[in-house]
Amino acid sequence: MSTLLVTGGAGFIGSNFVHYVLSHTSHRVVVLDALTYASSGSALQGLPADRVELVVGDISDAALVGDLARTADAVVHYAAETHNDNSLVDPAPFVQTNIVGTYTLLEAARLHGTRFHHISTDEVYGDLPLDDPAKFTADTPYNPSSPYSSTKAGSDLLVRAWVRSFGLEATISNCSNNYGPRQHVEKFIPRQITNVIDGVRPRLYGKGENVRDWIHADDHSSAVLRILEHGRPGETYLIGADGEKNNMEVIRAILTEMGQDPSAYDHVADRPGHDLRYAIDASKLRDELGWTPEFTDFEAGLRDTIEWYRKNEDWWREQKAAAEAKYANTGH
Template structure:
């Protein structure tokens, strides 16, 4: 039996990939609620059937609008967030408005309707690990956020936990590692480097490029979220990862190699403030308790497919590229 899902931030990178995943793999219908800020792109939903996907342009902090939409659905999947670390360092306020107040608004709406709620979060709430530390983040790792972005995501996670315990909201949480794949804004690390090379611009690498991220393809994130929505235990947190640890230097050099360039054809730029060293996810709980497994375990193959998507979809990313590079150029990055 098909469900009706409200997907917040469904025109953003990870959210739009989830909407495509839902349409391709289920009979569910989706209402996308997206503010269509710079990070949301209506073109990311092009080609999806109108009778399955409805776009509502609006703010998750708009109580009246959220109050109208939640009674129409069986579950809310909450992707919407201000999510770019550099932007949070430049202007933290939007992160408070969206990540804290927006999440609160949604929680109150699902509380009134007793609607199933799944909250998408990030591994950045745990802070970072030393480069030589054999440990990985687990569901019991203490929160230690480093930036306005990660601290507001940590705050939103705690709100969800409190609404579960205090009000009986039927919610689950997932914290995921770094995603890559189609429809990702060119301000982000992998698409920025890909589109730089495609335009004949030398890629830029923060510091020495030793920072490690645990990469997962957006399709795997989507399948994990669907698994949690279907099988997850209310009140539980699940970490989503695909054992994809790579340092930034390795990723840039692989992008250059896959695009036929010399692997050292990049420039080092000033590191950003508070740049976390290493993220690493232990997704044992999700795999053993809910039976999920990632499908994209070959990072090089997944990256090659992502490069192909950006090569074939310049019309999607070109309108924002110049503005992003101008922003970084002004900062010497």
């Protein structure tokens, strides 16, 4: 049995990974999470206490991170500020967490010789034209558009530098847009689902033509575990499930699955610097490591996600009010 230090393991995709690891391996997991607004200890409820430990703390705390890395066999680094809209209002937390926090973790892993896997995003590559069949690969030049994606790009480059300069045994994965249970309601899909539950018409940025490549969080978790166990140090793997859909299609699918008129949504002013299209070429991950996604039917995965939010209103109700108050200030 190995011990994994999972940063951000009480957030959406981090907690999904913790649940997945405990269900599919014998590993023990130590979660380091600051329990900011986007994470919650409740995301780890029901997990065996002898195999998961929650440490509340900041990834920029060098002493704490050093102590945890010293006893871990691997660090899986999910912790990040991730919401584009928030980064446009106040970039400072994104610089502190995504850049300084990643540096702190890398130094601890270097000191203790700890295997390191870094979770990143396809947004570091910028965007693609709507009418271009091309997809992002690990060789696509970085061209981030927002404070969020810029700081994630910076963290990726730090990992690459620590591999080359110090010989750190590290890998990177850049994933497309995740969806599934326990995602904060400020994010696109859960915001629309909870709006419909509340009898509020969903809101669509601009014309709704922006394309995202959707992947269920369980598939993301299975890919990260495969990379952690079999990936080549120094390599970058892109994770995607060929789930391209534009935002209008997603909203219409949500409304249809929830028994509403698929046209019952409103357009609002577009977000500044809104990327047009993301698309992932995951052939390297599939060919080299034999990974395949399980959730290839987006509508079925969306149906399960809607059902989870319907059954777990107590989980999201409080955060919903705070998220909508933020959006009200921007007119979105």
